[in-house]
Amino acid sequence: MTAKNSHSNPRHAKAKGRKLQNLLRDKLRVAYPSLEEDDIKSQTMGMPGEDIVLSPAARREIPYSFECKNVERLSFWATVEQCEANCKEGITPTIVVKKNRKKPYVAIPLESFIRLISEGGKWISCLAIRM
Numbered sequence: 003m004t005a006k007n008s009h010s011n012p013r014h015a016k017a018k019g020r021k022l023q024n025l026l027r028d029k030l031r032v033a034y035p036s037l038e039e040d041d042i043k044s045q046t047m048g049m050p051g052e053d054i055v056l057s058p059a060a061r062r063e064i065p066y067s068f069e070c071k072n073v074e075r076l077s078f079w080a081t082v083e084q085c086e087a088n089c090k091e092g093i094t095p096t097i098v099v100k101k102n103r104k105k106p107y108v109a110i111p112l113e114s115f116i117r118l119i120s121e122g123g124k125w126i127s128c129l130a131i132r133m
Contacts, residue, residue, distance in 0.1 A: 016048070053069055070097075070100075071098070
């Protein structure tokens, strides 16, 4: 198998996805030290629903539904649809995206972004935690 083909196999893709999920999980745990480790978990790869599983206590602190994509080419609108489908009412759909040798980025609805920057608050301080 060539090097190019080895990166396109499902096992490699799942490992890349799991790595981003675990990175986000770990960053959230650091950002919310009052929560227990089990309050913020990474979803098992291939399972339906949100990529980061939050306990009720964590959900009160982090009202976001996360969809993680660690890919070289992102089908953005399909990802938005997937994220919104997994998102409960009153929770902000949040896409975390990364590609090889690039830092992760986050996409949220415009209204949510405006609310974040106008209110300040803990999320702004969380953004300072370098991914």
